[in-house]
Amino acid sequence: MKKVRGIKRRDFILGTIYSAFTTSLGLDLAAGKEVKAEGKVKVVLIRDEDVLDRQGNINSRILGKMLDQGVCEFLGEKKPIQAWRKLVQPKDIVGIKSNVWFFLPTPEELEDAIRLRVMEVGVPKKNIGIDDREILNNPVFRSSTALINVRPLRTHHWSGIGGCIKNYIMFVPSPWLYHEDSCSPLASIWNKPMVKGKTRLNILSLIRTQFYSRGPHHFDRRFVNEYKGLLIGNDPVALDAIGAQLLKLQRIAYFGEDRPLDTTPKHIFVADKKYRLGVSDLNRIEIFKLGWMEGSLI
Numbered sequence: 001m002k003k004v005r006g007i008k009r010r011d012f013i014l015g016t017i018y019s020a021f022t023t024s025l026g027l028d029l030a031a032g033k034e035v036k037a038e039g040k041v042k043v044v045l046i047r048d049e050d051v052l053d054r055q056g057n058i059n060s061r062i063l064g065k066m067l068d069q070g071v072c073e074f075l076g077e078k079k080p081i082q083a084w085r086k087l088v089q090p091k092d093i094v095g096i097k098s099n100v101w102f103f104l105p106t107p108e109e110l111e112d113a114i115r116l117r118v119m120e121v122g123v124p125k126k127n128i129g130i131d132d133r134e135i136l137n138n139p140v141f142r143s144s145t146a147l148i149n150v151r152p153l154r155t156h157h158w159s160g161i162g163g164c165i166k167n168y169i170m171f172v173p174s175p176w177l178y179h180e181d182s183c184s185p186l187a188s189i190w191n192k193p194m195v196k197g198k199t200r201l202n203i204l205s206l207i208r209t210q211f212y213s214r215g216p217h218h219f220d221r222r223f224v225n226e227y228k229g230l231l232i233g234n235d236p237v238a239l240d241a242i243g244a245q246l247l248k249l250q251r252i253a254y255f256g257e258d259r260p261l262d263t264t265p266k267h268i269f270v271a272d273k274k275y276r277l278g279v280s281d282l283n284r285i286e287i288f289k290l291g292w293m294e295g296s297l298i
Helices: 008-024 060-075 080-085 106-122 164-172 180-190 236-255 267-272
Strands: 041-047 094-098 128-131 146-157 160-162 199-210 229-233 285-289
Touching: 041 060, 041 146, 041 236, 060 080, 060 106, 060 285, 080 106, 094 106, 094 164, 094 267, 106 128, 106 146, 128 146, 146 164, 160 164, 160 229, 160 236, 160 267, 164 180, 180 267, 199 236, 229 236, 236 267, 236 285
Parallel strands: 041 285, 094 128, 094 146, 146 199
Antiparallel strands: 041 229, 146 160, 199 229
16 A cells, blocks of 8 residues: 655645635735744545445445554554554444544444444444434434544535534534534534544545535535545644535536535634634644555645
8 A cells, every 4th residue: 555645745735725825814824924843743544435336325335344453553653453453442432423424424334333343342332323313312322432434525505615523513513512613612512421532533525525615505416526545633623624624625616616606615714723622734744645645636
């Protein structure tokens, strides 16, 4: 499996996009003023050309292999069982926070692969839950000690993008209250008792991405990219920052220019600068690449 890291041209491009993006939000981050001496955040991008067959079906074996290789690379382990033991213990009660949006849900094959690895660590099946819209009433999530956050990457009418940060909006009883100001309060949900300190891993499914939409719940297959990847890390802000840039670059590749969305994903930068949930500065995010990288854009 081919590894690529530390590409200077990529860093320059992402840094330039970040500066332009934050300027458009009116944030005082120009000229690298906010770049401090902290170390870089690690995220893993893994892709496989064959994860989708000619009919568009997911190859569960290949997807499981992608998950294993990505998690092992992220945690610095050679075997999946060793990597997952760093994430969960047999005594944990594990909630796998999925996403069920009809047009682009979290792939069941990915949910199954995660559950399998959690069970192999020794967590009983009865102590593992996979849910989205019913998590507040789900006994596994109500008593959970560990969460795994997994969802597809797509554009979103109210928040600009739907990513890791927004995926926790169902942990509150009135999600619409977090739609104000381009959903900028979303990161505050991560401090709620059902969530705070429990997330062991974040995964953005890039098997298919929706890079453009207008209006609530809009879906058009013309604007879906078969990217065939996973983005893995423990920093939801970093994953969403990379995800937002990927969608922007996909729009440019498709339209020849960046088409405006209904709103800018301001909540990603607010999650960093106000709520200190993670890192949004692309200069401080290091992407470790595995596998097929043709047309990766980032």
